[in-house]
Amino acid sequence: MTSIIPDITKRTSIGAQRNPASEEAILTAAAEILSEGGLSAFSIEAVARRAKAGKPTIYRWWPSKAALLLDVYHRQKGETFYPDTGSTRGDLIAFLETLLGFWTKSGGEVFRSIIAEAQSDPAALEALRDYAVTRCRASGIILERGVARGEIQADLDIPLVMELFSSFCWQRLLTGRLDASREQLSHLVDAVLTGFATQNRHAQ
Template sequence: MGETAARGRKSIGAKRNPESADAIVEAAEAVLREAGYAGFSIEAVARRARAGKPTIYRWWPSKAALLIEVYQRQKRVEMPDTGNIEDDLAGFLGNLFAHWRDTSSGNIFRSLVAEAQSDETAAAALAEYSKGRRGHTGLMIERAKARGEVAPDVDAGIVADLIASYAWRHLLSNRLDEDDAAIHEAVRYVVRGIARTT
């Protein structure tokens, strides 16, 4: 019996075997590289990982849940801490756009958003992922509050949603080459508001 086959057989049970889970995620990445999103299926991943479909579905309840794990595994986006909220948010957006543009992650995430429009399980997986990202981005706002840059009553989650909506619009319209000046201008509108000062 080969080492890969033995590894596939260790995956029985509700608790994830880290070695088997890694093999499945690596297989999912390989299927995406070779077949693209349109050719991605749990069956193809199971064949590649030499794992049973029931095991994959036990650990990832949907194709979208597995794809989000692949996406998270690939995602390396620095969250700057410059001491200035505008620079932090603009730097984060620039890093995110570069990551989406320069890796396969942008295509994965764009496809997940599209699938979520017609698939409830994809929509649920995306909503759960977005909730975590909202909190993560909100940490930049909380840091700025602690520095006295942002009013204490500002809802960090709403600001994170505004930043995410700007990012998602650029992802979905494939406009990830936005220059730093345009990103800074958008962030300035969020941070300073648009009301006329008297």
């Protein structure tokens, strides 16, 4: 059985309400520029020219290049799937494999650029922070299913723990090590689920 969770991470409109036709034209133009020329060719000016839209309109709806890139990234990623394998362990391994796999095939370069933009642009940082928070909440369905099965303790801070797993993926992305093996991912998941302190941890 596969659980399909709607992608709730898309930023809400800033300023005037977006015109659906103009929004589609802008996002399509942005995706085409990325596909044809890569990140080096991507700019608000280039998107505005291709979409025949004004730069003020784009900046009203996407306050930074990174915010626009995030929406393009969402479209590339498509609907978010959190497979239900029947166990929390299996679900977490599948989650890690799927995310690292997507970044390896297509989305990694774009997401690295978004992170890089966020280091010097406050608007980009806000967009990335919003994305990170909502993504950890959405992926929390994995651990919520574990609570329902009786596999996970009910008082767990689920978004915080999912941030731990996401942080592993982000670090791998930023250091160019997306080729984590299933054995490594299984080891990571087992360490978090079972703990890795000895039984004498409370002795002191």
